[in-house]
Amino acid sequence: MFASPSLVGACALAIALAGQVGAFTTRSWDDARALAKTVVANMTVDEMAGVVSGRGQFGGRCVGNIHGVPRLNIPDICFQDGPAGIRAVDLASGFPAGINAAATFNRDLMRKRGQAIGEEFRAKGAHVYLGPDIDIMRAPAAGRAWEGFGPDAYLTGEAGYETIMGVQSVGVQAVAKHLTAYVQEHYRFWMSSDVDDRTLHELYWAPYLRAIEADVSGIMCSYNKINGTYACANPRLMNEIARGEAGFAGYFVSDWLATHDATYETAMAGLDLEMPGGWLIFGGGTYDDIGPEAKNNATLLARLREMCENIITPWYKLGQDQDFPALSFNVQGSSDNAHVNARSDAHTALIRTIAAASTVVVKNTGGLPLSSPASLAIIGQDAAPPQTGCDLNACLGGTLAIGWGSGTTTLDYVVPPITALQQRIGAQGNKTVLAQSLSNDIDPGVSAARGKSAAIVFCVADSGEGGIGLTQVDGNWGDRENLDLWRRCGSLIEAVSKVNNNTIVVIHTVGPVNVNPWVSFANVTAIVFAGLPGEQTGPAIFDVLFGDVNPSGRLPYTIAKSEADFPAKVLLSAGLDFAPHVEFTERYYNDYKHFDAANIEPAFPFGHGLSYTTFSYANLTVTRGVNPTTLYTVKFAVTNTGSRDGTEIPQLYLGFPSGSDEPPKLLRGFESVALAAGETKSVSMTIGQQQLSIWDVTSQSWVRPPGTFSVSVGASSRDIRLTGSF
Ligand SMILES: *[C@@H]1O[C@H](CO)[C@@H](O)[C@H](O)[C@H]1NC(C)=O
Ligand SMILES: *[C@@H]1O[C@H](CO)[C@@H](O)[C@H](O)[C@H]1NC(C)=O
Ligand SMILES: *[C@@H]1O[C@H](CO)[C@@H](O)[C@H](O)[C@H]1NC(C)=O
Ligand SMILES: *[C@@H]1O[C@H](CO)[C@@H](O)[C@H](O)[C@H]1NC(C)=O
Ligand SMILES: *[C@@H]1O[C@H](CO)[C@@H](O)[C@H](O)[C@H]1NC(C)=O
Ligand SMILES: *[C@@H]1O[C@H](CO)[C@@H](O)[C@H](O)[C@H]1NC(C)=O
Ligand SMILES: *[C@@H]1O[C@H](CO)[C@@H](O)[C@H](O)[C@H]1NC(C)=O
Secondary structure, three states: OOOOHHHOOOOOOEEOOOOOOOOEEOOOHHHHHHHHHHHHHOOOHHHHHHHOEEOOOOOOOOOEEEOOEHHHOEOOOEEEEOOOOOOOOOOOOOOOOHHHHHHHOOHHHHHHHHHHHHHHHHHHOOOEEEOOEOOOOOOOOOOOHHHOOOOOHHHHHHHHHHHHHHHHOOOOEEEEEEEOOOOOOOOOOOOEEEOOHHHHHHHHHHHHHHHHHOOOOEEEEOOOEEOOEEHHHOHHHHHHHHHHHOOOOOEEEEOOOOOOOOHHHHHHHOOOEEOOOOOOOOOOOOOOOHHHHHHOOHHHHHHHHHHHHHHHHHHHHOOOOOOOOOOOOOOOOOOOOOOOOOOOHHHHHHHHHHHHHOOEEEEEOOOOOOOOOOEEEEEOHHHOOOOOOOHHHOOOOOOOOOOEOOOOOOOOOOOOHHHHHHHHHHHOOOOOEEEEEOOOOHHHHHHHHOOOOEEEEEEEEOOEOOOOOOOOEOOEOOOOOOOOOHHHHHHHHHHHHHHOOOEEEEEEEOOOOOOOOHHHOOOEEEEEEOOOOOOOHHHHHHHHHOOOOOOOOOOOOOEOOOHHHOOOOOOOOOOOOOOOEEEOOOOOOOOHHHHHHOOOOOOEOOOOOOOOOOEEEEEEEEEEOOOHHHOEEEEEEEEEOOOOOEEEOOEEEEEOOOOOOOOOOEEEEEOOEEEOOOOEEEEEEEEOHHHHOEEEOOOOEEEOOOOOOEEEEEEEOOEEEEEEEO
């Protein structure tokens, strides 16, 4: 059914999108809910049962579809992966991964990435983006941590917020995932994450508060158990915390195959939509029998009606009932794929911009920027064209643009480093002599490097989703077995550095890696973390290495001197226990919070990243406000004191009052500030009530601990330039 203009809500916004996508009007939650109630009231019990269960793993055209109700104009709402672009279709872009969006520390780019991804979903006729992933990187080797925004709850929340705002601004639903404490691939279907209430709220739940502020349409519950109860049958998470405490008004959808318990129990625990529906290899818990059961049980029938309303409300809220493009693809086969082009030059340019802005220069003793070197060696398998054609990118040959699994993108093409470099050098008249060795073999790498003005070694560390089968890449079943660079790339770096005193290391990685011993070698003149930059990886890395783009990326995680310094590890083996309980003894002291609290020196701290210019900070003031979202305003001035234009990422960390059992520093603000050489700008960051609160287990509420907060502003978590307090 189509909405009449009189039903349009007060805060409605008409958005006309260029080209293939129609105009639509968004609605308030209340107006959308009223429309959903009306249409659901007209459904039979069997029709309602179809809405709440998917069409089956192979039964729809998308990775998930509901059973629509054509006579009431409710379509087979299409759910599609996510989160780095629309997956399993052609003519769509391969965006930088979530971890790269985080590394930009740039809200504007995070939102633009979300909007561009949303535009491609809409262009293809897919209603629901299965993203963003706002899982917390508890252990650095966690297989899917790169899909999300790293170990910090604040950065994750902000990146999640901007992504959702971007995606939904073009009328596509976002589903934040995975609720929650889903922290590794090994044992993911049976493991219990045993998390205390405060840690649950402050670390694993906090990003969802921001997702709800962004009006997220859905939340996906995770595979694992929390305290022994499956997440998708967990009333504490869904009913009490999400709906009760936070007022979440959208729907809960299960991860694919994440339901186990009886229908009644699962429905009453808060799960609205069961995906993919039908056939399951584990447990039980499909909604196959919800219709017959509801016909005999008034409580379940009332709940079934509410579940349908929850699922359909966001469809009305985002105006998907008006001119939404017809679904144009079929992930199960090519017969009804219209090959609609979702790409655009603007998206390609944005991918390159984000990839460059997420490139983190962690060490630079003069190697960068390269200024028309007389000769250059490019070394390592990671510089070569990528291997293509393997399912879900669960293979590695050539450069790494994205990790593997359901969070990957299909990658129509990738511009690898070697191609981008050849093009660049060609465009400059081939004045630079180029030597190459596109493998990790030591001898040819050393030969290429010898006598060259600079040698760039490309290295890799990959991870992904643990498959149901035995998908392993280099012996890693989703999670990484360790943090070493893959395929002996550390040895390659060491060997090259022995013959070339200007060895530049570029690392395409899913997360932290071991950098000893070569990190401190004098001949290693630069180290660059490039993350998973997506399809424009080659052009973007040379934009930074040659200085066309002045780097501003920041580490969204800590690089440790030793793997043992991290407070939590992936549980790779629990012996004969197939359903281990993993106690989160590190609580919310993960990543830099642990390094700070335990006084451990990292190799490179959270928030670190170098520029080709320098910045100074001055004049910190803290003023008190009245609005709960702007209780304090922290102001300071940043000056570009060098001779190049550049972008600084000032970060605000709070120290909580003594006795509040919080880490020494918690990220509570960041900005991306572009400054011409010599320019000064005033930067202001606001702190709201939520950012000053801890979860009080006794009163079951967020409270501000009494006492003095310290304010630290600087260029990383360990490079504090200004301090204050309130
Ligand atoms: C069924 O839908 C019609 C029109 O769409 C609406 O007027 C009517 O109120 C609905 N029925 C119920 C029982 O809500
Ligand atoms: C898990 O158990 C701990 C310890 O008993 C408790 O504090 C916490 O609230 C529980 N969390 C959930 C989500 O049930
Ligand atoms: C509905 O079914 C549940 C689970 O079997 C049962 O506990 C409950 O009493 C039933 N309620 C009604 C109204 O039949
Ligand atoms: C640079 O070298 C490439 C490969 O040999 C060649 O195709 C290209 O024409 C050259 N470009 C210039 C400007 O000389
Ligand atoms: C550094 O590189 C130079 C070649 O430029 C080499 O002679 C020297 O031995 C290298 N130093 C180390 C410590 O490997
Ligand atoms: C690096 O080696 C080159 C010769 O290969 C030499 O000209 C240059 O001075 C060396 N640089 C440093 C910093 O040692
Ligand atoms: C800092 O404040 C002083 C005093 O108001 C002013 O003179 C100075 O220009 C300010 N510095 C910057 C970088 O804004």
